[in-house]
Amino acid sequence: xxxxxxxxxxxxxxxxxxxxxxxxxxxxxxxxxxxxxxxxxxxxxxxxxxxxxxxxxxxxxxxxxxxxxxxxxxxxxxxxxxxxxxxxxxxxxxxxxxxxxxxxxxxxxxxxxxxxxxxxxxxxxxxxxxxxxxxxxxxxxxxxxxxxxxxxxxxxxxxxxxxxxxxxxxxxxxxxxxxxxxxxxxxxxxxxxxxxxxxxxxxxxxxxxxxxxxxxxxxxxxxxxxxxxxxxxxxxxxxxxxxxxxxxxxxxxxxxxxxxxxxxxxxxxxxxxxxxxxxxxxxxxxxxxx
Amino acid sequence: xxxxxxxxxxxxxxxxxxxxxxxxxxxxxxxxxxxxxxxxxxxxxxxxxxxxxxxxxxxxxxxxxxxxxxxxxxxxxxxxxxxxxxxxxxxxxxxxxxxxxxxxxxxxxxxxxxxxxxxxxxxxxxxxxxxxxxxxxxxxxxxxxxxxxxxxxxxxxxxxxxxxxxxxxxxxxxxxxxxxxxxxxxxxxxxxxxxxxxxxxxxxxxxxxxxxxxxxxxxxxxxxxxxxxxxxxxxxxxxxxxxxxxxxxxxxxxxxxxxxxxxxxxxxxxxxxxxxx
Ligand SMILES: Nc1ncnc2c1ncn2[C@@H]1O[C@H](COP(=O)(O)OP(=O)(O)OP(=O)(O)O)[C@@H](O)[C@H]1O
Ligand SMILES: [Mg+2]
Numbered sequence: 001x002x003x004x005x006x007x008x009x010x011x012x013x014x015x016x017x018x019x020x021x022x023x024x025x026x027x028x029x030x031x032x033x034x035x036x037x038x039x040x041x042x043x044x045x046x047x048x049x050x051x052x053x054x055x056x057x058x059x060x061x062x063x064x065x066x067x068x069x070x071x072x073x074x075x076x077x078x079x080x081x082x083x084x085x086x087x088x089x090x091x092x093x094x095x096x097x098x099x100x101x102x103x104x105x106x107x108x109x110x111x112x113x114x115x116x117x118x119x120x121x122x123x124x125x126x127x128x129x130x131x132x133x134x135x136x137x138x139x140x141x142x143x144x145x146x147x148x149x150x151x152x153x154x155x156x157x158x159x160x161x162x163x164x165x166x167x168x169x170x171x172x173x174x175x176x177x178x179x180x181x182x183x184x185x186x187x188x189x190x191x192x193x194x195x196x197x198x199x200x201x202x203x204x205x206x207x208x209x210x211x212x213x214x215x216x217x218x219x220x221x222x223x224x225x226x227x228x229x230x231x232x233x234x235x236x237x238x239x240x241x242x243x244x245x246x247x248x249x250x251x252x253x254x255x256x257x258x259x260x261x262x263x264x265x266x267x268x269x270x271x272x273x274x275x276x277x278x279x280x281x282x283x284x285x286x287x288x289x290x
Numbered sequence: 291x292x293x294x295x296x297x298x299x300x301x302x303x304x305x306x307x308x309x310x311x312x313x314x315x316x317x318x319x320x321x322x323x324x325x326x327x328x329x330x331x332x333x334x335x336x337x338x339x340x341x342x343x344x345x346x347x348x349x350x351x352x353x354x355x356x357x358x359x360x361x362x363x364x365x366x367x368x369x370x371x372x373x374x375x376x377x378x379x380x381x382x383x384x385x386x387x388x389x390x391x392x393x394x395x396x397x398x399x400x401x402x403x404x405x406x407x408x409x410x411x412x413x414x415x416x417x418x419x420x421x422x423x424x425x426x427x428x429x430x431x432x433x434x435x436x437x438x439x440x441x442x443x444x445x446x447x448x449x450x451x452x453x454x455x456x457x458x459x460x461x462x463x464x465x466x467x468x469x470x471x472x473x474x475x476x477x478x479x480x481x482x483x484x485x486x487x488x489x490x491x492x493x494x495x496x497x498x499x500x501x502x503x504x505x506x507x508x509x510x511x512x513x514x515x516x517x518x519x520x521x522x523x524x525x526x527x528x529x530x531x532x533x534x535x536x537x538x539x540x541x542x543x544x545x546x547x548x549x550x551x552x553x554x555x556x557x558x559x560x561x562x563x564x565x566x567x
Contacts (some may be wrong), residue, residue, distance in 0.1 A: 190353050191399035191453050192375025201402060205389040210294035282433050283389040 114173020135183030172214025344520025399453030
């Protein structure tokens with residue numbers, strides 16, 4: 001594939017079309033090429049999905065027990081049914097509203113604490129050991145204790161999801177605040193700007209890319225903690241529904257809910273990624289510190 | 291230049307010593323020792339010297355970003371303790387805010403400074419004026435990462451100017467640029483500084499550079515620094531006529547001055563270079 005140029009150098013033909021997602025921005029791709037790249041990506045996606053579905057189907061035939069492993073067709077039917085009778089929407093709403101509350105709280109408290117720790121050494125020295133101690137403990141570990149204290153209801157899953165989302169947000173905020181280029185703070189100081197304006201207009205935007213990374217990680221962790229918390233600690237929600245249908249031995253519905261959890265988690269991450277691109281265009285463009 | 295000496299200085303450094311103490315090891319570095327320097331209203335002062343002799347240290351202290359360990363640092367009779375809008379700084383790495391456009395960067399000082407921030411319409415006028423002055427018209431809404439090196443430099447310069455400081459401090463502002471761009475910006479700098487204006491209407495400039503040619507071309511006076519510990523060796527007066535033009539560089543007078551400065555620092559420049567390898 002190597003082409004010989006008249007200067008004697010050997011060059012590889014550009015192969016951007018073969019790597020979707022890795023297409024360099026600003027690289028001279030024509031509209032045609034872009035469409036082919038997109039189509040190629042869709043094709044690869046469909047192909048791997050098809051392979052996965054075929055293996056699943058063969059596996060379920062081999063197991064031969066619809067309770068242990070239902071076929072993809074049964075599962076799809078169950079999914080359609082859940083949409084048709086509207087059952088899915090109640091559970092999705094319950095779970096998403098818990099996520100909204102816990103994630104919102106985690107953002108507000110996590111970012112505040114992260115700023116305090118990032119900007120004040122004393123606070124950092126005081127709080128950091130506690131954060132480091134609690135952080136490695138999975139939120140799930142707190143569920144039994146949480147059931148004693150909070151009982152089964154809204155509070156328990158919300159608290160567990162908050163716990164999962166909180167630490168990634170705190171830690172990434174601290175990193176973001178501490179990593180602010182001191183040159184930029186100096187540049188603001190020599191313009192005669194107040195400390196408040198520096199926090200608002202220099203430290204905040206400089207830390208924002210890291211904060212958003214923390215938010216994405218936090219949302220993911222909260223979403224994962226949700227299922228576990230709802231399995232035992234809630235009267236509604238996606239995790240609750242999984243446990244409900246497991247007890248009824250209706251495995252296709254269980255799988256349908258698992259699929260919904262995955263899909264929503266994915267969409268949530270896409271949403272936050274879009275927000276990241278929207279809020280911090282300079283960081284996406286690889287613009288360094290200047 | 292005799293008139294200069296009779297004036298009261300705008301900025302006065304009296305026997306300044308700066309010692310850095312490493313936070314953990316407690317190791318002391320004597321960056322500069324007993325530096326005395328007067329900077330006069332409307333003058334263009336260049337500081338040259340070997341790497342590590344304390345040029346940035348002096349500039350940062352005038353900016354108020356660092357405090358001297360000993361000695362007096364006064365501007366208009368008042369001691370300098372903190373940064374202030376009356377002393378603008380252009381940093382070597384520009385330090386533009388990456389999340390702000392050219393316009394927003396330039397607007398930053400007039401908008402958020404504690405001393406007399408401007409209203410939106412006044413700001414607009416000022417920003418437009420300085421964008422035109424540094425020839426960034428058409429790039430107002432670009433982000434720093436979308437600019438060339440020379441454009442970033444201009445933007446940093448306009449940001450400092452738009453805050454309308456009395457004193458402009460520049461730390462090797464052209465060091466990262468290619469030779470042609472540097473020559474062009476040097477000429478522009480003199481134009482913007484107000485070479486044609488009477489001295490009282492000019493800004494006071496302290497300009498650090500490694501380029502001896504650059505120093506002679508720009509300056510009214512050149513402070514030549516020396517190492518171990520950093521101190522000012524001589525202050526040369528550059529009595530070349532203004533406005534200055536490119537052709538000046540070829541004259542014998544210019545060459546003589548440049549050569550004299552080079553003779554003063556060549557020995558240490560070699561040493562500093564060899565040390566670093
Ligand atoms: N924050 C610091 N902590 C400790 N030592 C420092 C610090 N800043 C500068 N120094 C030391 O002080 C001396 C002078 O540094 P300075 O940056 O002022 O030199 P400079 O003349 O600007 O050099 P260059 O031309 O390379 O920019 C150097 O020996 C340097 O190692
Ligand atoms: Mg320096």
